[in-house]
Amino acid sequence: MPPVLVMPFPAIDPVLVEFGPFALRWYALAYIVGILLAWRYMRLLVANDRLWGGTTRPTQLEIDDFVLWGTLGIIIGGRLGYVLFYNPGYYIAHPAEALEIWTGGMSFHGGFAGTVIAMILFAWKRGLSIWTLFDLAGCAAPIGLFFGRIANFINSELWGRPTDVPWAVVFPNGGPDPRHPSQLYEAALEGIVLFLVLMVLSRRFKLLQKPGFLAGAFAFGYGIARSIAELYRVPDAHIGYLSGFLTMGILLSVPMILAGLATMIWAARRRTGATAA
Incomplete structure (x- = not known):
């Protein structure tokens, strides 16, 4: 049965x-705006004394210095993750195209790994608490995820499965079938919902005073949100479904969920003080 109402796809030039x-x-532009707003939010968090108690934290100047490290981690890790996880055969045959970031093709899980490495190196170089830096980045990351998913929608990529829901969208490169706007689902879950949850945990429950907890909450929350969205999203054509409903996105999210849960439990039980590292 055809949908009662279909959302027209906005004719926006990529x-x-x-x-x-x-x-x-x-x-x-989504990457630029997401990084800039995430940087500003991290500065606001470290400037708010009431959130920290006696827990040590980076200065605003150190957050400014970290932005370049984090940006490189996102871009390099995101691209390498896409090349290695999602389309290795193609890039083995066309190695020069692996560097063409402007053509699209970025992996969140690769960007996550790249940012983790950047944070470890930066914290080691500056003598900062690695877990606190993880927490700050986790609180700010949903901002970038939101804008990235909106860009996916504008680019008419990563669209969802055919459906008859009233808000279905006919994507210009997705055939004649109305589909779930799964990019918008991800923008809502990975961006808005996850940001609000972490904001409540940091501001109301003062969990920046438990280094590592918010980083674990981000990893856990993202893994859950991404796994839910994958149920509505069409997997990459060259990969398809790994088994039943299992996709590469779900498979890569499972370790994040488990690691995030373990980190939250560890951080909640850990005794912290003014010099927590």
């Missing part, structure tokens, strides 16, 4: 501004 050979795409 290229926002073009000057000769230079083109600014919505995808790139």
Whole structure:
């Protein structure tokens, strides 16, 4: 039965501004805006004394310095993750294209791993608490995830499975069938809902005073949100379903869920003080 109502796909050019050979795409703008807003939010958190008690934390200047490290971790890790996890055969045959980030193709799980490595190196170099840096990045990460998923929608990529729900969308490159706008589901779950949950945990329950808890909550929450969204999203055509409903996105999220849960339990039981590291 056809849907009662179908949402028209917005005719938005993926290229926002073009000057000769230079083109600014919505995808790139989403990364820029997400990183800038995440940086500002991390600065607000470290500036709020009442959230921390006696727990040590980075200064605002150290957060400023970390932004470049985190950005490189996101971009390099995200691209390498996509190349290795989602399409290794293609990039083995076309190695030069592995560097063409502007064409799209980024893996959250790869970006997550890259950012973790960047944080470990930065914390070691500056003598900072690695768990507190993890917490701050976890609180801010949903901002970037939100804008990234909106860009996926604009680019008409990573769309969902055919459906007859009233808010279904006919994507220009998704065939004639109305589909779940799974990018918007992910923007809501991984972006808005996860951000609000972490904000409540940090501000109302003062869990920045338990280093590691919010980092675990982010990993756990993202893994759950991504797994739910994967039930409505079409997996990459060259990978398909691994087994039954299992997709690569779900498979990569399971370790995050388990690690996040273990980290929350460990952080909640851990005795912390003014010099928690």
